[in-house]
Structures are given as C-alpha cells and as structure tokens.
Amino acid sequence: MTTEADTSAPATPAADGAPPASAVPTAPEGGNILGDQPGAAAPPTDVSSPEATQPGTETKASDTPGVPEKYEFTPPEGFAVDPEALNGYEGLAKDAGLTQEQFAKVTEYGLKYFHDQLGKQAEAQDLRVGNWMKETLADGEIADGKTLRPEAREAAGRVMERFGGDDLRKALVETGAGNHPAIVKAFISIGKAMGVASPPDTGNPVPQNAKGNGLDDIAARMYGNGA
Incomplete structure (x- = not known):
C-alpha cells in the first residue's frame, strides 16, 4: 500500500538548545486570556523589538x-x-x-x-492633666484640696506678671503644664524668693571723679563711695 509522504518540514531546533519555533505557544487571537485578568502578570516584552528600547514607551x-x-x-x-x-x-x-x-x-x-x-x-x-491638678491640690502646704492658698496664688501670680504675663499664662493653660505639681511649686518658690513687688534698686550713681583703675576705684564706680 502506498502512503503519501509527509511534506511538512520537520521542526528545526534553534541554536543553543532553544525549543523549535513550532513548539512555542502563541496567544489566541483577540488578546491574552490570563494577561487580561485583573492582577495577572503582564506578558514578557520582546527585548529585541525596537519599541522595547524606544524612549517614551513606558506605561504611565x-x-x-x-x-x-x-x-x-x-x-x-x-x-x-x-x-x-x-x-x-x-x-x-x-x-x-x-x-x-x-x-x-x-x-x-x-x-x-x-x-x-x-x-x-x-x-x-486630659486624664494626665487632671491627675496633675488633683496631686497639686492635695498638697496641704500650697492648697486646701480645692484651690491654692492665697499666699501661694499671690506668689505664683507675681512670677507670671513679672516674666511672662498673658502669653505665659496661655501657654501653661494650653499645654496643661500649669497644673503640674513641679511647675506650680517652682512658681510659688520663685515668687516667694522675689518678695513683695517693688521697684528695682538701681543703685547709687557713679561718682564723676572716680576715674582710676585701682580696685578701690572700680569698687567705687560699681558700688559708690561707701563700698
């Protein structure tokens, strides 16, 4: 019985052991089934294609x-x-x-x-600041459990007016530091050390004839003739 010879050319192996061209699967017409799915890996880019190396072809x-x-x-x-x-x-x-x-x-x-x-x-x-207030007012030396004692409030107010005024008061309120026991006690101690508010002592005027450079002359210029 005579059989027809297979006229198709056998697949020729590519160089370096690559699979024959006929063995490489091709994507069906109309797109890539997996590549079109959300999250699917993009098909490999043919690096030999001119478009692959042409500038301005990156996907935005x-x-x-x-x-x-x-x-x-x-x-x-x-x-x-x-x-x-x-x-x-x-x-x-x-x-x-x-x-x-x-x-x-x-x-x-x-x-x-x-x-x-x-x-x-x-x-x-807020909880932290509230606890600071409770601790401060519980100190019997400066408070009566509800508010600062009059002498403590007066001493702290003296520091406030002398060194900060409304800006310092506002900062202490906004940060909550005005309730902290250490801050309150420091203000009271400083106020007590300052004593009753009074005009600053400007000292004695410098003698006009004190022009020497000796220790006595320097002392006289700094402290007056009674030094």
Whole structure:
C-alpha cells in the first residue's frame, strides 16, 4: 500500500538548545486570556523589538485600566483634608494602581483611623492633666484640696506678671503644664524668693571723679563711695 509522504518540514531546533519555533505557544487571537485578568502578570516584552528600547514607551499610571487621571474624594462629615497632602497621596495611589473606588475606601479608612488615634491621645492628655491638678491640690502646704492658698496664688501670680504675663499664662493653660505639681511649686518658690513687688534698686550713681583703675576705684564706680 502506498502512503503519501509527509511534506511538512520537520521542526528545526534553534541554536543553543532553544525549543523549535513550532513548539512555542502563541496567544489566541483577540488578546491574552490570563494577561487580561485583573492582577495577572503582564506578558514578557520582546527585548529585541525596537519599541522595547524606544524612549517614551513606558506605561504611565494613568494608562493602567481603572486608574483615573484625577481622583475624586469627598471627606466624611466633620473631617478636613489638606489638599497639598492629598495630592502627594494621589501620586502613590496611582503608582499602586488603585481605582477610584479603592482610593476612596482606603482614604476614608485612613482618615477615620488617624482621627480615632488623635482622639485617644487627647483623652489620655486630659486624664494626665487632671491627675496633675488633683496631686497639686492635695498638697496641704500650697492648697486646701480645692484651690491654692492665697499666699501661694499671690506668689505664683507675681512670677507670671513679672516674666511672662498673658502669653505665659496661655501657654501653661494650653499645654496643661500649669497644673503640674513641679511647675506650680517652682512658681510659688520663685515668687516667694522675689518678695513683695517693688521697684528695682538701681543703685547709687557713679561718682564723676572716680576715674582710676585701682580696685578701690572700680569698687567705687560699681558700688559708690561707701563700698
């Protein structure tokens, strides 16, 4: 029985042990099934292609399917967003390939998370300052359990007026330091050391005839002739 000869040419092995050209699978027409799926690895780039090395062919974040050119975000009620900080965050979101929906969910979660953490820190600070006040008012030497004793309040107020005034008082209130036992006691001690408020002693006038450089002359210029 006569059989027809196979006229197809046998696959010729490529150099260096590479598989024959006919053995390399080709993608079906209409796209790559796996490559078109979200999260699938991109098909390898043919480095021998001129387009692979041609400048300006890199894929931009905005060219990624689902990534918008500009993200839109409306903060939840009671929240404020710094536009400059949000712009920097948008760049990171584009690099990560976030869609508009993903961006909105992640951003809202982040805002609420940090708001919650800041709230907890504020509560902890309020508790800390309250404990400072209780400890200060429990000190019988300077307080009666409810408020500072009159002489202690007067001494602390003397320091306040002399060295800081309203700005110092405001800083002590905003930071809570005005309730700290060590701060309160320091103000009272300084005020007591200052004594009753009085005009500063300007000393005696320098004698006009004290022009020598001896110790007595220097003392006379500094302290007057009675030195």
